[in-house]
Each structure stands twice: as C-alpha cells, then as structure tokens.
Amino acid sequence: MHVYADNAATTRVSKTALDAMLPYFTEIYGNPSSLHSVGQEAKEALENARERIAGHLGCQPREIYFTSGGTESDNMAIRTAAALGARKGKRHIISTAFEHHAVLHTLKKLEKEGFEVTLLSVKDDHNITADQVRAALREDTCLVTCMFANNEIGSVLPVREIGAVCKEAGVIFHTDAVQAVGHLPIHVKDDNIDMLSLSGHKFHGPRGVGVLYIRRGIAPANLIEGGGQERGKRPGTENLPGIMGMAAALDDAIANMDAHTAHVTALRDKLIAGLSKIPHCVLNGDPVDRLPGNVSFCFEGIEGESLLLLLDAKGICASSGSACTSGSLDPSHVLLAIGRPHEIAHGSLRLSLCADNTDEEIDHILAVVPQVVEYLRKMSPVWKDLEAGKRQYITP
Numbered sequence: 277m278h279v280y281a282d283n284a285a286t287t288r289v290s291k292t293a294l295d296a297m298l299p300y301f302t303e304i305y306g307n308p309s310s311l312h313s314v315g316q317e318a319k320e321a322l323e324n325a326r327e328r329i330a331g332h333l334g335c336q337p338r339e340i341y342f343t344s345g346g347t348e349s350d351n352m353a354i355r356t357a358a359a360l361g362a363r364k365g366k367r368h369i370i371s372t373a374f375e376h377h378a379v380l381h382t383l384k385k386l387e388k389e390g391f392e393v394t395l396l397s398v399k400d401d402h403n404i405t406a407d408q409v410r411a412a413l414r415e416d417t418c419l420v421t422c423m424f425a426n427n428e429i430g431s432v433l434p435v436r437e438i439g440a441v442c443k444e445a446g447v448i449f450h451t452d453a454v455q456a457v458g459h460l461p462i463h464v465k466d467d468n469i470d471m472l473s474l475s476g477h478k479f480h481g482p483r484g485v486g487v488l489y490i491r492r493g494i495a496p497a498n499l500i501e502g503g504g505q506e507r508g509k510r511p512g513t514e515n516l517p518g519i520m521g522m523a524a525a526l527d528d529a530i531a532n533m534d535a536h537t538a539h540v541t542a543l544r545d546k547l548i549a550g551l552s553k554i555p556h557c558v559l560n561g562d563p564v565d566r567l568p569g570n571v572s573f574c575f576e577g578i579e580g581e582s583l584l585l586l587l588d589a590k591g592i593c594a595s596s597g598s599a600c601t602s603g604s605l606d607p608s609h610v611l612l613a614i615g616r617p618h619e620i621a622h623g624s625l626r627l628s629l630c631a632d633n634t635d636e637e638i639d640h641i642l643a644v645v646p647q648v649v650e651y652l653r654k655m656s657p658v659w660k661d662l663e664a665g666k667r668q669y670i671t672p
C-alpha cells in the first residue's frame with residue numbers, strides 16, 4: 277500500500293486543476309498584454325481568475341496580486357509594511373516564533389536594516405493570543421505578521437481577534453495563510469486582514485504560483501522592477517496556466533470544504549488517538565484549534581530521519597517537520613519554539629492528510645508506525661539508558 281501523508285509540504289495537482297491549465301499552454305497561449313485576440317482571450321481568463329479568487333477571499337479583484345507562491349507573497353507583504361513604516365519612522369514589527377522561514381528570514385534581514393522585531397512566544401499553548409499581540413504593540417509598530425495556521429504542528433491562530441487588535445491600533449496586519457486557504461473558512465474583511473499570502477500547491481493547484489492580497493489603501497512595495505503587469509507592482513509575464521489551475525483548485529476546495537473537513541478531521545482524530553497509545557510520545561500543536569489534516573508527534577528515544585526512511589520503505593510518505601533537509605543537525609525551530617527539548621524534537625513525525633486519504637490508509641499507518649518506533653527504540657542507546665533508569669524520561 278502506498279500512502280501519501282505529506283500534504284503540508286505539497287499536494288497532488290487535482291484533475292480539475294490540471295484540466296483547467298492545459299488549454300492555456302497550447303490554445304489560449306497569448307500574452308495577456310498583447311492587443312490581438314489570443315492575447316485578449318488570455319487577458320479575459322486572467323481577470324476572470326482574479327475575480328473568482330477575490331470572491332473566495334471576500335475582497336475586490338484589484339486587491340489581488342499574482343505572485344510565484346507563498347514565499348514571494350510573504351516577502352512582498354513584509355517589505356510593503358516595512359517601507360510604509362520606515363517613511364513614518366516606525367521600525368518595529370511583531371511576529372511569532374513559529375512562522376515559516378519565508379517570514380522569519382525576511383524579518384532577520386530587516387533587523388540588519390535597522391528594524392526591531394518582537395517574536396511572540398508559543399511555548400505554553402502552542403499558539404498565541406490576541407492579548408499577547410496587544411501587549412507587544414508599541415507607538416512605532418508598523419506591522420503585525422502572524423500565520424493563519426502552522427505548517428508543522430497545525431495550530432490555528434485566533435486571526436480575527438488579532439486582526440481586531442491591529443485594526444484598533446491602526447497597525448497593518450499580514451497573515452501567512454498558506455496552510456489555511458482552501459482548508460478553513462477565510463474572509464479577509466470579516467477577519468480584519470490587511471494582507472494575506474496564499475500558495476496554489478497547498479490546495480491541489482500547481483507549484484510556483486500564489487497570491488498576495490493587499491487591502492486597498494496600502495501601497496504595495498515592488499520586490500522586482502519591470503513591465504506593467506499586476507498594476508506595475510509585480511512585473512513579469514503572467515503564469516496564466518498556473519493561475520488558471522490555482523483558481524480552479526480553489527473553486528474546488530471552497531465548494532467541497534465542509535465535506536472534506538468532516539472526512540479529513542475524522543481521519544486525523546483516529547490517527548491521533550491511535551498514535552497516542554505508543555508509550556512515551558507527545559502530541560505537538562494546539563489539540564483543539566488545529567488544521568483538519570495535521571498530525572504531529574514527538575517520540576522519545578528515536579531519530580525522526582530514521583523513522584521517515586523506514587516508513588518510506590513501508591510505503592508511507594511523511595515528514596519529520598525538522599530542518600534536516602539542509603543537512604543541519606538542528607531540530608525544527610517550531611518544535612524548539614513550543615519548548616520541546618532537543619532530545620525529543622529530533623524524534624518528530626508529521627503526517628499531513630488530505631481528502632484523498634482513506635480509512636484503510638489510516639489503518640495501515642496505525643499498523644506500521646508503532647512497529648517501526650519499537651524497532652528503532654530497540655536499537656537506540658538513548659532508549660536503553662532510559663529503560664535502565666540511567667536517564668530520565670522527558671515525556672509522560
């Protein structure tokens with residue numbers, strides 16, 4: 277059996293999305309800026325996609341900017357608020373300790389450029405509160421950027437309340453909603469959001485295409501210079517097949533959200549209940565306010581990388597949620613941010629589900645993971661020390 281449970285990393289492009297893309301490679305392949313009919317047909321499709329996406333988010337089409345994905349949207353949003361802030365002498369930014377690197381590394385860069393950054397702690401509840409944001413606000417705060425939902429541990433943040441605090445204080449509020457769009461109900465006006473990032477490939481659209489919503493009245497800052505596309509704010513010939521695929525995938529996700537959420541949440545809860553029975557493990561992330569498809573655990577006494585390789589051999593694609601892809605031995609900044617000690621942060625496993633996953637697949641995971649964890653523990657010197665009482669268990 278082959279089980280794909282790494283949907284937070286990327287998703288399979290749906291048949292609907294693929295079918296929506298194909299004509300724009302070979303039939304309606306014109307440049308939307310061209311005046312001839314093939315170009316104008318492309319332009320119409322582009323504006324139609326923009327209108328549909330704006331409709332789903334609850335904003336105006338002119339507030340939508342197409343980008344190359346979540347990373348670019350996060351960069352552009354933060355740079356936009358920073359540029360506006362700097363003009364007024366406001367150089368303080370509030371964010372959280374468990375943001376995606378697209379946000380954290382942009383903020384690090386801004387620190388070198390003279391900005392001051394406050395990262396809110398997510399240690400106790402694996403989440404933040406609007407009160408934490410309120411307490412961190414200063415006279416010179418120019419931006420609050422908090423993700424909608426965390427990609428590693430699944431916590432869903434109280435975005436509407438955070439947005440209300442920012443609105444009251446007159447501070448721009450950006451949210452990296454890459455894990456939330458298409459999976460959770462979002463309405464940028466009702467949720468008090470000034471800027472929002474989304475990415476096509478996290479909801480069964482293609483990679484390399486995303487959106488930045490910027491509320492009217494906020495002047496976007498260019499990351500690159502070029503032609504007049506996207507009102508001159510994001511130049512470069514539009515990735516029309518990608519945009520059409522993303523729009524179709526979002527139509528689909530929104531239309532089926534209730535059914536998908538019910539299905540995926542049931543699978544998630546079964547998986548969490550089953551894996552919780554493994555001795556000496558701990559669930560990561562908010563147990564209540566949680567993405568429908570996210571399961572994240574730390575298992576004491578094992579290495580997440582070995583676990584992943586053995587699971588892969590048994591047909592299960594998962595993730596450790598750690599930064600070891602870069603060859604670094606540091607555990608994930610998210611797991612450290614929620615207070616997991618290094619020893620157990622290394623033994624992490626993230627399973628991220630989508631509507632294509634089945635009950636049989638969950639049974640397969642539940643049959644395999646406990647076996648593999650036991651096997652790895654038998655070979656682990658750390659586990660031997662724990663069992664012999666030479667070390668103290670960290671987990672209950």
Ligand SMILES: *Cc1c(COP(=O)(O)O)cnc(C)c1O
Nearest residue numbers: 345346347376378427454455475
């Ligand atoms: C995937 C992801 C991103 C990056 O999006 P790309 O389109 O891959 O650049 C940013 N933030 C979060 C929370 C993500 O999950």
